[in-house]
Structures are given as structure tokens and as C-alpha cells.
Amino acid sequence: MPQKVQGVIARAKDAPVELTTIVIPDPGAGEAVVRIQACGVCHTDLHYRNGGINDEFPFLLGHEAAGIVEQVGPGVTEVAPGDYVILNWRAVCGQCRACLRGRPWYCFATHNATQRMTLEDGTELSPALGIGAFAEKTLVAAGQCTKVDRAAAPEAAGLLGCGVMAGIGAAINTGGVTRGDTVAVFGCGGVGDAAIMGAALAGAGTIIAVDVEDTKLEWAKGAGATHTVNSSSTDPVEAIRELTGGFGADVVIDAVGRPETYKQAFYARDLAGVVVLVGVPNPTMTLELPLADVFGRGGALKSSWYGDCLPSRDFPLLIDLYLQGRLDLDAFVSERIGLGDIEAAFTKMHDGAVLRSVVVLEGTTA
Incomplete structure (x- = not known):
């Protein structure tokens, strides 16, 4: 019935x-x-x-x-x-x-x-x-x-x-974070904090949280972030490079899903590093990057479906x-x-x- x-x-x-x-x-x-x-x-x-x-x-x-x-x-x-x-x-x-x-x-x-x-x-x-x-x-x-x-x-x-699965999976399944990696996460809501937890579970050595709100950055610390960057007042790309010996992070996760944050994620990674897009963009958004930079920086640009x-x-x-x-x-x-x-x-x-x-x-x- x-x-x-x-x-x-x-x-x-x-x-x-x-x-x-x-x-x-x-x-x-x-x-x-x-x-x-x-x-x-x-x-x-x-x-x-x-x-x-x-x-x-x-x-x-x-x-x-x-x-x-x-x-x-x-x-x-x-x-x-x-x-x-x-x-x-x-x-x-x-x-x-x-x-x-x-x-x-x-x-x-x-x-x-x-x-x-x-x-x-x-x-x-x-x-x-x-x-x-x-x-x-x-x-x-x-x-x-x-x-x-x-x-x-x-x-x-x-x-x-x-x-939570989307964030953890973005770090572990898609990004392939492993022991000793440096990781940066843009956006520290539920998905971003889950990505931070996933990176910590996988043994990442440095985990950098990026957001425009100090409250969310405090949440990120609780999730396992070792460093935080408020991108409303600090250039996140320069800050991430400074925190990673001038190189950039091995894995950068964009949990926001905007062209601006994706470009920052792209340039905040080390050579041959990985960028993971798990934030969902809206259908009107477009992205423009110099093709020479896409080629010259190597590595991988990935989208994470449900982690x-x-x-x-x-x-x-x-x-x-x-x-x-x-x-x-x-x-x-x-x-x-x-x-x-x-x-x-x-x-x-x-x-x-x-x-x-x-x-x-x-x-x-x-």
C-alpha cells in the first residue's frame, strides 16, 4: 500500500x-x-x-x-x-x-x-x-x-x-594526496573542511586553508589546517608560495568553483602539481588561461565528481x-x-x- x-x-x-x-x-x-x-x-x-x-x-x-x-x-x-x-x-x-x-x-x-x-x-x-x-x-x-x-x-x-564525501574524496581519490604532501584548499565551508580532513588523513605535511572569512578559517584549523590565509587582505598565491619554500603546493583544491579562485589555485600549485576542482560552477561561468602556462606548468587539472x-x-x-x-x-x-x-x-x-x-x-x- x-x-x-x-x-x-x-x-x-x-x-x-x-x-x-x-x-x-x-x-x-x-x-x-x-x-x-x-x-x-x-x-x-x-x-x-x-x-x-x-x-x-x-x-x-x-x-x-x-x-x-x-x-x-x-x-x-x-x-x-x-x-x-x-x-x-x-x-x-x-x-x-x-x-x-x-x-x-x-x-x-x-x-x-x-x-x-x-x-x-x-x-x-x-x-x-x-x-x-x-x-x-x-x-x-x-x-x-x-x-x-x-x-x-x-x-x-x-x-x-x-x-563531506565530496571533500574527502577530492583530496584522497582525485588529488591523490599522500604522506608529506603540501596541500592548499580554497573555500572552507563544509566541502573545503572535508578536503582538509581528507588531506590530514592521508598524511599531508602542510595544509593551507584559504577563505575570505576569519570564522571559516577557524573552522579549517579545527579540521586540520596547519596554516590559514585570509584572501580578502592577502594575495593567496604569494602566501602559499611563501609557506611552501617558494614552490607552491603539491595539490591545490578549489572548493569554491569560481573562475577567480580557480586561477589562484592554478598558479598556487608547484610545477607538475595537481589542481582539483570540486566546487560547482554555475553554467554562465567561463575560464581563460594562457595555454603556454597550462603546458609549461605540467601536472594535472582535474574535476572531482562526488569525490x-x-x-x-x-x-x-x-x-x-x-x-x-x-x-x-x-x-x-x-x-x-x-x-x-x-x-x-x-x-x-x-x-x-x-x-x-x-x-x-x-x-x-x-
């Missing part, structure tokens, strides 16, 4: 979000219904509300989530009812050219649930990143569920579903590190809120007042 639950939707561009009743169908082949325990408020959700992703309104928002599998459809073997899972938005297909070449983290045919959740009047909803987890329950493809240790607090674990993660591999590993006290996911949780508080959380996020507001639903003990 279809279920009626409470969920938060964006009905029209730039309109305030609404808490309303949504209808969850029974899971079909390859699908699962998940009872949401916690879901982070990510900047991508605000992009959806503001029409910055596409115009397929109304959207069911939310995607950084952890919860309990309640039902599964025919043919599902990955998870079973009662499993504690983190949701991901890139369920790999196993059949595309990337998967068949042994690179499933680049899967070109990731998938979501086939059926749509709806409003009570039958209006189909577009779930944010194929998840839609600002709701008591949601319908996803079973491959979007990654089983993890149920000892992990859901408000922390769910953050691996997007921003180039493989959820089945990375989520359980990172949860284990969290439970061992080696990865402080709790540090990202600035506040715990209810489903009715999301519009206010968007304002706090836009103002840079929080790393993550996390919606916590009842029954969050895994």
Missing part, C-alpha cells in the same frame, strides 16, 4: 519551501523505501529551490541522509529491511564503459528509482539528486543504499552522502574511521533542526553561519 508521509518541497523558483504530505509508492523492481533518520541541509538543495539545477518543479528536497531500509522491491539483494544505510546519488550501473573498465566511480549511467513520489493530488515530484530525503520516508534505487555500521550517529553518517567515490567501498571505510575517533564527522553538525526549519537553515547557510544544519527526525537510534 502507498504511504503518506510529511516532506519538504520547493514548489516554484525562489519560493519558500513547504512542509506537506507526499505519497510514497510501494517499491518496484530494484527499489527500496527508506525511513529517514537524519538529513543534512546542503547548498545543492538551495540551488534546486532557486531553479539553479533545472526547472522540473516541484522538487522534493534533501539528499545527505541516513536511515533504515523499510521495504525492498523484487530482485533487490544489496540491502534488506532493517539495514542501516547511507543514501548516495550515484548508484553505479555495473555495465557502462567506465564500470566495465574497472572504474565504477566514474559510472556514466548511474540510476535512481524508476517510480515517482507524488503529492496527494497526483503531481509527480522530482527528488533532489534522485533521493528526496527531507521527508519521513523516501523511495530510491536499492543501489543508492550503502549499508554501514549502525553504531554511527545518523546525523553525522548522512553527511557522507554528499558534501570520485565508490559508496560501497568508501562509506563503510569512513564510518569505521569515524567510530575509531579518527574522522570527526560530528564537527560538521552545527545544529539539529526539524523538517519545519529548513527555510531558516538556508538563510544561515547562505550567510556562512553554519557548516551543516541537520534535519533530525524522530527515532534516530539506529
Whole structure:
């Protein structure tokens, strides 16, 4: 039987979000219904509300989530009812050219649930990143569920579903940070601080955080930055060179996603160094660089999709590190809120007042 639950939707561009009743169908082949325990408020959700992703309104928002599998459809073997899972938005297909070449983290045919959740009047909803987890329950493809240790607090674990994984993966998976490397990170919000944590986990010797706000630079120190640069008053390229013996950093991560910060990242790296773009630019942005500099400086310019993660591999590993006290996911949780508080959380996020507001639903003990 279809279920009626409470969920938060964006009905029209730039309109305030609404808490309303949504209808969850029974899971079909390859699908699962998940009872949401916690879901982070990510900047991508605000992009959806503001029409910055596409115009397929109304959207069911939310995607950084952890919860309990309640039902599964025919043919599902990955998870079973009662499993504690983190949701991901890139369920790999196993059949595309990337998967068949042994690179499933680049899967070109990731998938979501086939059926749509709806409003009570039958209006189909577009779930944010194929998840839609600002709701008591949601319908996803079973491959979007990654089983993890149920000892992990859901408000922390769910953050691996997007921003934290994107940052950690940008450093470790995409950037290839290793022992003794020098690393610079532009932008010290949730993704940037996660990149700093990832660099520290990998054994980087010098980690330089760059931002225009002193508050965020203090957050970066807590994440593991060894040095900070306020780029509103200091040239970050010169500062990074000075802190790295005049050479530049081995790996520079742009967690902002603007042409200005990307150029700074490009020139702040050492010869043959790596630049990683993990901040998401808007479609109107363009970049101009002297081709001779691109050639002459060597190295690699990379984009990081979701931290180039493989959820089945990375989520359980990172949860284990969290439970061992080696990865402080709790540090990202600035506040715990209810489903009715999301519009206010968007304002706090836009103002840079929080790393993550996390919606916590009842029954969050895994």
C-alpha cells in the first residue's frame, strides 16, 4: 500500500519551501523505501529551490541522509529491511564503459528509482539528486543504499552522502594526496573542511586553508589546517608560495568553483602539481588561461565528481574511521533542526553561519 508521509518541497523558483504530505509508492523492481533518520541541509538543495539545477518543479528536497531500509522491491539483494544505510546519488550501473573498465566511480549511467513520489493530488515530484530525503520516508534505487555500521550517529553518517564525501574524496581519490604532501584548499565551508580532513588523513605535511572569512578559517584549523590565509587582505598565491619554500603546493583544491579562485589555485600549485576542482560552477561561468602556462606548468587539472567515490567501498571505510575517533564527522553538525526549519537553515547557510544544519527526525537510534 502507498504511504503518506510529511516532506519538504520547493514548489516554484525562489519560493519558500513547504512542509506537506507526499505519497510514497510501494517499491518496484530494484527499489527500496527508506525511513529517514537524519538529513543534512546542503547548498545543492538551495540551488534546486532557486531553479539553479533545472526547472522540473516541484522538487522534493534533501539528499545527505541516513536511515533504515523499510521495504525492498523484487530482485533487490544489496540491502534488506532493517539495514542501516547511507543514501548516495550515484548508484553505479555495473555495465557502462567506465564500470566495465574497472572504474565504477566514474559510472556514466548511474540510476535512481524508476517510480515517482507524488503529492496527494497526483503531481509527480522530482527528488533532489534522485533521493528526496527531507521527508519521513523516501523511495530510491536499492543501489543508492550503502549499508554501514549502525553504531554511527545518523546525523553525522548522512553527511557522507554528499558534501563531506565530496571533500574527502577530492583530496584522497582525485588529488591523490599522500604522506608529506603540501596541500592548499580554497573555500572552507563544509566541502573545503572535508578536503582538509581528507588531506590530514592521508598524511599531508602542510595544509593551507584559504577563505575570505576569519570564522571559516577557524573552522579549517579545527579540521586540520596547519596554516590559514585570509584572501580578502592577502594575495593567496604569494602566501602559499611563501609557506611552501617558494614552490607552491603539491595539490591545490578549489572548493569554491569560481573562475577567480580557480586561477589562484592554478598558479598556487608547484610545477607538475595537481589542481582539483570540486566546487560547482554555475553554467554562465567561463575560464581563460594562457595555454603556454597550462603546458609549461605540467601536472594535472582535474574535476572531482562526488569525490570520485565508490559508496560501497568508501562509506563503510569512513564510518569505521569515524567510530575509531579518527574522522570527526560530528564537527560538521552545527545544529539539529526539524523538517519545519529548513527555510531558516538556508538563510544561515547562505550567510556562512553554519557548516551543516541537520534535519533530525524522530527515532534516530539506529
